Amino acid sequence: QVRLVESGGGVVQPGRSLRLSCAASGFTFSSYGMHWVRQAPGKGLEWVSIISSDGTNKYYVDSVKGRFTISRDNSKNTLYLQMNSLRAEDTAVYYCGKDRPGEPDYWGQGTLVTVSS
Amino acid sequence: QSALTQPPSASGSPGQSVTISCTGTSSDVGGYNYVSWYQQHPGKAPKLMIYEVSKRPSGVPDRFSGSKSGNTASLTVSGLQAEDEADYYCSSYAGSNNFPYVFGTGTKVTVL
Numbered sequence: 545q546v547r548l549v550e551s552g553g554g555v556v557q558p559g560r561s562l563r564l565s566c567a568a569s570g571f572t573f574s575s576y577g578m579h580w581v582r583q584a585p586g587k588g589l590e591w592v593s594i595i596s597s598d599g600t601n602k603y604y605v606d607s608v609k610g611r612f613t614i615s616r617d618n619s620k621n622t623l624y625l626q627m628n629s630l631r632a633e634d635t636a637v638y639y640c641g642k643d644r645p646g647e648p649d650y651w652g653q654g655t656l657v658t659v660s661s
Numbered sequence: 662q663s664a665l666t667q668p669p670s671a672s673g674s675p676g677q678s679v680t681i682s683c684t685g686t687s688s689d690v691g692g693y694n695y696v697s698w699y700q701q702h703p704g705k706a707p708k709l710m711i712y713e714v715s716k717r718p719s720g721v722p723d724r725f726s727g728s729k730s731g732n733t734a735s736l737t738v739s740g741l742q743a744e745d746e747a748d749y750y751c752s753s754y755a756g757s758n759n760f761p762y763v764f765g766t767g768t769k770v771t772v773l
Contacts, residue, residue, distance in 0.1 A: 581707075581764075588664070588767040589699070589707065589750050591760060605760050606662075639706055647697040647752055647762065649718060651706040 546570040546650040548640050553655030556630055566623040566640030566652055574598070574618035577643035580625050582636035583654075592638070593625065607633075630659045665690060665751055665765035672771040673741045681768045683734040683751030689763055691732035695754035698727055698736045702747045710749075711736060738770070746772045 552564040566578070580592040593614040594603045602614050613626040623640050637656050641648025666684040673679040683690065683698075690696055696714045699707035709718050711727035714734065724739045734753070738745050751765035 589701075589752075589764045591762050591764065594761065603760050644709070644712060646695055646754065647709070647712060648707075649709045649712070651708075653706055 546642060548642065548650060548652035550638060550640050550652040550655040553638065553657045555658045555660060557661050558631060558659055560630055561626070561628045562630060562657060564625040564627065564638055564640075564655060564657070566625075568621045568623065568640075568642070571642065573616075573621040577645060578614075578616060578623045579641040579643060579648045580614060580623075580638060581641060581648070581651075582634075582638045582657075584633075584636040587636075590636075594643075595623070597643075627657070630657075632659050635659045662755060662760055662763050665753060665763055667749075667751060667765040667768045669766075670769045670771065672773055673738075674773045675741055675743065677741050678737055678739045679741060679770060680735050680737045681749055681751075681770070683736070683753075683765045685732050685734075685753055685763070687732060689753040689755040690729065690734050690751075692756070693754045694729070696727065696729055696734040697752045698725075699750045699752065700745075700747045701750065707750065741772050743772050746770055 547569045549567045595614045611629045615624045637654040639654045640652045642650045671679045698711040701707045714729045715727040726737045749768045755763045
């Protein structure tokens, strides 16, 4: 069965960096695009970034462009999100999702990122 | 890119039906048959309930159905059950000019 496990969240000061990981199993990771979606406390879902199956195509929502970098290691079945210059408004639960393709059909349990001084 | 518009809340009694709307534009909902719906219980990850406007993933009860007319998509939950109480989000493909996907604002469904 498909399993996605996020890690790397925590409390970080504004302006600092954090790298999230998403370990995938139960499917052929290298064949599917992957998504990062976040949810601020008490708020709705917001797409953050998408990466194609081979890592060549990447998309970012405007609010994270130039600060966040999505990547993947198909040999390790792992998705990453490098987050730099973090802001208070980046505080959220970050979910990774497997592309169906077309939209995510499976999600991890999420990892909480709190940006606070 | 603006979020798709959903009503903040909807409710119904057990056994009744509830319909949630999701309004976008011709650049997203109206332009593509790639509308999805997610269910999210408190503290849990979203779950895909409908994809490509009206298709159900394996394991999703047929009480859940989707449709679209113009720039508005809809999710109908028939025969409401207590476990259907959750937040529901629509999403749509929005082309590849900027960011390819957009979520709706979310609807809290309450089973009375």
